[in-house]
Amino acid sequence: MTAPHAPRITPTRLSDGRELLYFDDPGTPPRTPVADRRGLTHRAAPGELRYDELSGDWVAVAAHRQSRTHLPPAEACPLCPTTASNASEIPEPDYDVVVFENRFPSLGPDTAVVSPTLPWGHTVPAVGRCEVVSFTASHTGSFAQLPYERARTVVEAWAHRTAALSALPGVRQVFPFENRGAEIGVTLHHPHGQIYAYPYVTPRAAQLGAAARRFYDEAGGRATLLGTLLDRERAAGERVVLEGAHFTAYVPFAARWPLEVHLVPHRHVADFSALAGEEKDELADAYLTLLRGLDALYPTPTPYIAAWHQAPLEAALRPASRFHLQLTSPRRAADKLKFLAGSEAAMGAFINDTTPEQVAARLRDALSGAPAVRAATGKAPA
Numbered sequence: 001m002t003a004p005h006a007p008r009i010t011p012t013r014l015s016d017g018r019e020l021l022y023f024d025d026p027g028t029p030p031r032t033p034v035a036d037r038r039g040l041t042h043r044a045a046p047g048e049l050r051y052d053e054l055s056g057d058w059v060a061v062a063a064h065r066q067s068r069t070h071l072p073p074a075e076a077c078p079l080c081p082t083t084a085s086n087a088s089e090i091p092e093p094d095y096d097v098v099v100f101e102n103r104f105p106s107l108g109p110d111t112a113v114v115s116p117t118l119p120w121g122h123t124v125p126a127v128g129r130c131e132v133v134s135f136t137a138s139h140t141g142s143f144a145q146l147p148y149e150r151a152r153t154v155v156e157a158w159a160h161r162t163a164a165l166s167a168l169p170g171v172r173q174v175f176p177f178e179n180r181g182a183e184i185g186v187t188l189h190h191p192h193g194q195i196y197a198y199p200y201v202t203p204r205a206a207q208l209g210a211a212a213r214r215f216y217d218e219a220g221g222r223a224t225l226l227g228t229l230l231d232r233e234r235a236a237g238e239r240v241v242l243e244g245a246h247f248t249a250y251v252p253f254a255a256r257w258p259l260e261v262h263l264v265p266h267r268h269v270a271d272f273s274a275l276a277g278e279e280k281d282e283l284a285d286a287y288l289t290l291l292r293g294l295d296a297l298y299p300t301p302t303p304y305i306a307a308w309h310q311a312p313l314e315a316a317l318r319p320a321s322r323f324h325l326q327l328t329s330p331r332r333a334a335d336k337l338k339f340l341a342g343s344e345a346a347m348g349a350f351i352n353d354t355t356p357e358q359v360a361a362r363l364r365d366a367l368s369g370a371p372a373v374r375a376a377t378g379k380a381p382a
Contacts (some may be wrong), residue, residue, distance in 0.1 A: 004277045007097070007153045009160065014089070016040035018109070020100035022092070023157045025149055034082070034091040044104060047126035049199070051118035058114075058200045060106050060126045068104035070187045078103075079134045079190035090134065097153050098134045099161055099195075105130035107196060113170040114199045129165055129197035133157060133176070139190050142180060142301065144291035146191075148374045152284040158195075158308070159272040159280070165197040166273070166313055173198040173205055173312045174271070181303025183330065183337055193306070201312045208309070209317035216320035226322040230264045239360040241293070241367060246279045247286050251360040256350035258332035259302065259359060261290060263325040271310035271323050288373045290327060296366040303337075304329040 010022040012033035022031055047062035069078055078089045090098050101109060107128025114124060135143055135154055143151070158176050165174045178193035179186050201209065215225035233239055233250040241261060242249040249263045263286060269275055275283065294302045305328050311321035330338045332353045343349045 005149075005152045005156060005280065007156050012091075014038075014040065014091075014100065016043050016103075018043065018101035018103070020090070020098065021157075021160075022095055023097040023099065023153050023160070025096045025153050028096065031092075034093075036087075036091045037082075038087045043109060046108065046110065047106065048123040049114065049118070049126050050123055053117075053120060055203075057203050061123075062104075062106045062126060065104045065106065068187060071182075071189065074139045074189075077139055077188065077190050079132070079188060079192055080139050081137050089132075090137075095134075095137050096150060097136070097157050099131055099157055102130040102132050102194070107198065111168040111170050111197070112199070127170060128199045129168065129171070129195075131161060131165075131195040131197075133161075133193045133195060135191045135193070142191050142291070142295075143178065143193075143306075144288060144295055146288065148284060148288065151288050152281065155272070155280045155284045159275065161195050162271050162310060163273040165195065166271070168197060170199045171197045172314055173201050174310055175202070175205075176272070176308040176310075178304075178306040180306070181301065183303040184305060201314055201317070205309070205312050206317075209312055209314070209321050212320040212322075213317055221319075224268055224320055224322055226264060226324060227268055230266070239356050241360050241363040242286055242289060244282050244286055246282045249286060249290055251356040251363070253356060255352060255354075255356040255359070257328040257330065258338050258352065258354045259294065259297075259304070259327075259329035260356075261294075261325075261327045261363065263287065263290065263327065265323060269323050270318060270321065272308070274323070285373045287325070289367060289370065292370050292373075293363050293366040294327070294329065296370060297362060298331070298334045300334075302329050302331050 006026055008024040008028055010031045010033060012020050014020055015036040015038055024031060044064045047060055050059045050061060052059055076086055080088055081093050081095060082088045082091050089100060107126050107130050110127050111129060112127045135146060162174050165171055174197050176195045212225045230248060234248055239251040240248060247263055247265050249261050251260060252262050294304060307326045309324050309326060311318045332338050338353060343351055
C-alpha cells in the first residue's frame with residue numbers, strides 16, 4: 001500500500017479579506033504566508049439572483065464581471081506568483097497549487113439559504129461561492145502537462161474544497177470545472193480551473209438527478225443509473241477507452257459532443273471527498289492520461305470543458321447520484337468546431353457530427369501511443 005498523499009495546506013487572507021489556501025506538494029517545508037501588498041480595500045458588490053418562472057431556473061446577474069481581467073499578457077497575469085513588477089492575486093514568489101475566492105465572483109461572497117422560487121420583479125443577492133484553482137505557478141502549459149504528483153495535489157485540493165464548501169450555509173451543489181482554450185471562452189491563459197458553490201441545484205444537475213432518482217426508486221434502491229450504464233459500457237467494450245482498478249473512461253452511447261468522455265468510479269461515491277486514497281491515486285493518473293490523449297488527436301491543443309459532476313446536497317437526489325467526470329470538446333475536426341445553434345441552443349436537442357464508436361477508437365489509438373503517466377496506469381482495451 002502506498003503512503004497517503006497529504007499536501008501541506010496553508011490558509012491566509014488577501015488584503016480585501018478573501019480567503020486563499022496554498023496546497024503544497026507533500027514533503028515541502030512549512031510556508032509562512034507573505035502578506036498581500038496591494039492594499040485592496042473592498043470586495044466587489046454581490047450580483048443578484050432572479051427566478052425565471054417560465055423555465056423554473058435561477059439566473060445569476062453579475063454585471064460587475066464586465067470589468068474582470070481579460071487575457072492579460074504574461075507579465076500582468078493575476079495567477080502568476082507576485083514579482084516586483086506584478087503584484088498578483090498570489091502574494092508568494094512561488095507555489096504549487098493555490099485556491100482562492102474569485103475577485104469577480106458570479107456568486108457570493110456571502111452564503112445563505114434562498115427560497116425555492118421568487119415572485120416576478122423581485123431579486124435577492126447572488127449568494128454562494130466562486131473559487132479559482134491555479135494548478136501551477138507556471139504561466140504556460142496545461143493540466144495535461146503537470147507531473148503526476150502535482151495532479152495528485154490538485155485532486156486533494158478538489159476534495160478539500162468540496163467538503164468545506166458543502167458545509168457552508170445554503171450551498172446545494174458544489175461544481176469543480178475547468179474551461180480550457182480560447183475557443184471555450186477562457187479569460188486567462190494561465191492553467192487554472194474554478195469551483196462554484198451554488199445556492200440552488202443547477203438545471204443540468206437537476207435533470208440528471210431526477211433521472212437517477214427514478215431509476216434508483218424503480219430498482220428498490222439496489223442499483224443506480226450511472227452504475228448500470230457503466231456496467232453496460234464495460235461489458236460492450238467498444239466505447240471504453242481506459243479501464244483501471246477503480247475507474248473506467250468511455251465515450252457514452254448517446255454522446256452529445258463531437259468529443260465526449262465520461263470517467264466513472266466503479267464504486268458508488270457522491271463526490272471527491274468520499275474517494276479513498278487509492279481511488280484518488282488512480283483518478284489523477286487516469287485524468288492526466290485522458291487529457292494527453294485528447295491533445296494527441298490533433299496537431300494543436302484541444303479545447304475542452306472538464307465538468308466534475310458531484311451529487312447535489314439535496315436529500316432526494318444525493319443517494320442516487322454518482323460522482324463522475326464529463327469531459328467534452330466542441331472540436332469536430334482539426335479546423336472545425338461545433339457551435340450550439342438553433343436545435344441545441346434553443347431546444348436543447350443535440351445533433352452529433354461524429355459517432356461515439358469512431359471517437360472511442362481514435363482515443364484508444366491516441367492513448368496507446370502516449371507514455372504511461374505512472375506505473376499504475378490502467379490498461380487501454382485492445
